[in-house]
Amino acid sequence: MAHNPRLGIWHKTTLQAAKEQDHQQNQQNQQNQNQQQKTYQTTSVAGQKRQLNESSFPPRPLVKRPTPSHQSRELPRLAASRISYAGTSAAASADEISEYSQRRLLAATPSSTIDPLLSLSHPVYGLSDQLVANFSALGIKTIYPWQKQCLLGPGLLRGEKNLVYSAPTGGGKSLVADVLMLKRVLADRDAKALLVLPYVALVQEKVRWLRNIVAGISRKEPGERRPDAPKLWASRADEDTVRVVGFFGGSKIRATWADFDIAVCTIEKANSLVNAAIDDCSVSNLKSVVLDECHMVDDGYRGYLLELLATKLLCLDQEVQIVGMSATLTNISLLKDWLHGHSYETHYRPIPIEEHLVYDGKIYPAGTTASLVKVAATAQRGGGRTTLSSTQVQPLKEISPSAHKEFRDPVVNAVVALANETVRAGYGVLVFSSSRAGCETDALLISQVLPSFSEAEPDVQERRSDLLGDLRSSSTGLDAKLEQTIPVGAGLTTEERELIAGAYDAGVLKVCVATCSLAAGINLPARRVILHNARMGRDLVGPAMLRQMRGRAGRKGKDEVGETYLCCRQADLEAVVDLMHADLPQISSCLISDERRIRRALLEIIAIRLATSREALDDYVGRTMLSFSAEAGSIQENVEESLDELQKMDFITVDQFSNFEATRLGSAIVSSSLDPEDGIFIHSELKKALKAFVLDGEMHVLYNFTPVQDLEGVTVNWRVFWNEMQQLDESGMRVMNFLGLKPFIVDKMLHGGTLKETTAEGKETAWRYHRFYLALQLRDVCNEIPIHRVAQKYDMPRGSVQTLAQTCQGFAAGMIKFCEAMGWGAMAAALDHFSDRLKAGAKADLLALAKITFVKSRTARIFWDNGLKTVAAVANADPSELLPVLMQAQPNKARLEAKDEQKYRDKLLAKARIIADSANRLWQIEMRQEIEEE
CATH class of the missing domain: 1.20.120 (Four Helix Bundle (Hemerythrin (Met), subunit A))
Structure with a gap:
């Protein structure tokens, strides 16, 4: 038998395969017998530990059927380790009824028959019958007591007060914001609303949700247009309906204020949209802005944009209700003071979560982990394994060691065993890994112990086959790992995540494996969440990210309890235990943590003419969150330095009356949503291109499409770069020469050289090499080479190639705006044409099709x-x-x-x-x- 580790495929003779099939059948029969004896535990947080026999949640019977002829060859079958109770006390209580049995529903959460205010149809909320019916059709028939209390806060339903609130993931926090936003939109036919989310996947999901919520609702009844209300655009045929539009980086939709009633945006798009609306005076109809995941105002990379956005709204001379929400807010009082609003905080969660630590093949309740560290430290000093006495912390369950070499690592063995137990009990499981490679490994190993494709029910078999067909037909093609894992019900949330997520949510897939970084970007609740470790790459995640991942446990309406299992190694034990018990960090402003951010803030408000005098600038700065969390002296010093720098960069000018005005370059940078420092580089590159733009090929245009953000993180395969350079035509070589890219430098890098980035000039030169390398990938995408082949050619994950293409679409839209603002119409037209090609992934002759x-x-x-x-x-x-x-x-x-x-x-x-x-x-x-x- 031969195994190719690169392909993950086993090659067997017919005789070997037959013998293994018989052996695997015997193993499966034994495993099924063991499974019938095994219990699946749920626990409560009411001070009593109770277990629920697996028979209370009977899994669907496994029906064996012949594998269809078109089904892909399955992976070799393995057996997951057995999970058993560690003590007799747990087993003795296994037959007791769960604390969260449905018969306790009435006592746990009052219904609208007890409290009429828990019904959205109550007159106090002022919602139309159609809107209430739409909520009900989507499963929201009553609200929780905390939601009632929050909505009835002072002035909230009338839009007179801003709101900041915190509720756990899965606690129903989005509904409060949805109700407040929809009331504002439906109260006035001209009203607009923004809903701001941090990730594209969440934007797309929220657009679908809101379109269902507003379906069939007419805007005629809530009130006709006020006689004095400005009419900023022509009447449209569908003006009585509520239009929900998504705006994000990869979309070709131009962010125009007249094309939506509710805009669901990423942070960057929302900031750009508000800038444009203030600049052209169309912002007067904005009535509501919802900031989801508002704790990201503390994010070091893009959080400051949330602060800029909210501060501009606070400076407007009009009523705009700002609603901020998060599951991980600590110093909520800071946001309350900054936004001049009402605050509300709850820890209620309809589905409680039982948390565990998995260490050395044993499962411990999270509350006992502090003692575990002391025991492990004592064992480490003694040079032996951890041996627990009857007086020390006892594990709740134990995972038996595996005889399979694939599962010799106790962490891997635990992840696979826990996932297998969940699926065979009939529930969904979400596994978080630290890297993409880890995702693939976990998904493959888990798929080898799950019930095979032929054991699934006929409808599930058909739907999994349909999913494989949809993935084959997608622009990225079908990933080889997914082709192996999906037939048994496991999937990876990569670039195919929309299809995978939909299949998981519908129960077609039982296991979904994702990287830690996707925890906040997906909405896939599971009965059990397993963390392979608490790392994102090499670094431990923070308390907020850990809470995001653990918060995905528990499906309302499907589970009585959620469970989380954090698996760790001995070297990480102390740090992981500290992390599990760590408090969430206090949020603070990021505006002066990097001098570029305060410069961008000042440039934006000057360019959109929100503040042009020094007095107005000071008023704006005084309304930032920064002014509530930093010393006035340091703020003023940063403002002075930033204004001087903006003048030196030729972004703003000051007249004799000390009024500020943005230059044409400064306005172009703001309209294209660039950072000032990136804008200098882009302006320099485009100015050179105007003198000698290479139009007899594609490389020069594609080079100017490539973003400049995070170019230092681009990994260049110099061998690939050299090979592609050798195949460039005369036009491509002229572009390289024009950009100052030297073949001998590429050769030098191929043989171990380094690019000197110690000076500003050296850094820009390195950027050009990195941008050109990415432009080569874009060239292949635009010439109809499938993304999976591009990824293989450049030795990159397919998701990275597709993300690059989508990011470049957004960046290209910014470059087109930049050229238009600078008066470079011909350049803008050339870029616009190639933007369509990039979106289509096709040559010019196919753009119409x-x-x-x-x-x-x-x-x-x-x-x-x-x-x-x-x-x-x-x-x-x-x-x-x-x-x-x-x-x-x-x-x-x-x-x-x-x-x-x-x-x-x-x-x-x-x-x-x-x-x-x-x-x-x-x-x-x-x-x-x-x-x-x-």
Whole structure:
């Protein structure tokens, strides 16, 4: 038997495979018998430890069926270690009823029959019947007592007071903000609202949620437009509906104030949107701004933008209700004072969480871990393993060692055993790993102990096969690791996370493996959360991040309790225990922790003319959170230095009356959402490009699309750089020469050289090499090379390549705005054309086809090759004529069984109808434009 560790594939002879299959069958039968005897524990926090027999949550029976002929070859099967109770006391109470049994629901959470104010239909909330019905349809039939108390805070429902509140993850905190925001929007037909979230995935999820909430709601009834209200844009056909639009870095949507009623934005987009609205005086209709995860105001990288955004709103001479919320706020009083609002804090969670530490194959309740450190330290001094006496801390459960070499590491063994136990009890599990490589390893190992594809129920088999088909058809293709793990119900949240997350939420997948950094960017509650360790890369996570990960445990409506298991090694034990018991850090302003931030703050308010005199500038600074947490003397000193620097950079000027005004360059930097320091570099690069822009190729445009943020973190494979440089045409080499990139430097770096970045000039030179290397990847993406091949070529994760492409789309939009603001119209037009190519991942001839729903890159090329070269051609084709083309577009699809083949054709035919409808809409728009031009 041979094993290729790179591919993770086992090669067996037929005889070996048959013997192993018999052996695995015997192992599985024994494992099933053990499983029937094993209990699955839940615990309470009411001072009593009780266990719930697994029979109270009976798993679905495992039905064995033959593997379909089209199913991918499964991984070799392994057996997970057994988890058993460590003492008789736990086993003796295993048959008792859980503290969180549904029969205790009434006592735990009052219903609206006891307290009428727990119903959103109560007149005090002033919500329309349709809105209440929409909430009910999405499962929100009553609210919690804390939500009632929070909403009824002074002046909140009337929009007269700002609000800052803190509630645990899973405690229902979003509903309070949703109600307050929707009241403002529905009270006035011209009202606008912003909802600010830190991550793109959360923006996309929230857009879908809000569109369901406002479906079918008319804005006619809440009140007609005031006679004196300004009309800033023309009437639209759908002005009585509530339009929810998402704005984020990779989207091509231009952030215009007239195109939405509720804008769901990333932090950067929200700040840009407010800047533009203040500048063109359209901000007067803004009535509500929700800052989710507002503890990120303390984030060292982008948190200061939240402070800039909120401070500008506080400076407006109009009523804008600001609602800030978070699960990890400590000094909430600081935010309350800064925002001049009401504060509310609760620790209520409808699904309680039982926390555990897993160490050396034993599971300890979190409350006993302080004693565990002392025991481990004593054992380490004695040079032996930890031996516990009857007077020392006792584990709750023990995980037996594994005979498999793959599970010899006790941490890996614990992660796999805990995940396996959860799935076989019928629940979902979320595993956090410290790196992408760790995710892949964990997912593969867990998948080898889970029930096989053939043991799943028929509907689950079909849905998992459909998921594999959707992933194969995606722009990134199907990851080899996912192809192995999905058939048994495990997935990784990588660039395919939307499909994976949807399948996990629907129960198609039982295990989802994610990196720690995605903890705050996904909303996937699980019965059990397992932390492979408490690290993000090499560093321990902070208390706030740990709380984010542990807060994903427990599904309302599906689980009675949530469980978290933090696995750690002996070397990390003391640090991990300290982390588990650490208080959340106090938040503070980041504005003067880096001098660039206060410069950007001042440049923005001058450029949008919110403050142009020194008195107005001082008033603005006095409204920042910084003024509530730093000494006035140090603030004033930083303001003086920053204003001097902005003048030296030629970003602002001062007239004879001491009034400030942004220069054309300063305004361009603000409109393109650049940091001032990055703006200097970009301006220099574009000014040179204006003198000799290389238009007979793609590299110069793509180079100017590449972001300048975090270029120091770009890892260049100089061998790949050298190989690609050798294949550049004459146009590409002219771009390199124009940028000052020398082939001998690339050769030097290939043989172990270093780029000197000790001076400003050396740093900029290094940036150019890094940007050009990334531009090479963008070139391949724009020329229809699949992302997984680009990733393989440059030895990068596929997610990194796709993230680069999406980030560049947002950066390109900023560059176009920069050129327009500088009066460089021709340059802006050239960049805009390539922006469309980057979004489509296709050459210029496919741009029109790529606008059709489901027709991207590879599919568009196959349409073109089959004679469907225009939108009109697709629009006029019968869906049945599109079916064979779509079948041709499916990558590496093996022949299916007859019954599955028909089902597959039916699904593709439904997809063809959607494509035809989309093409028809686009064709009608084209025809209308042609008529108008005539």
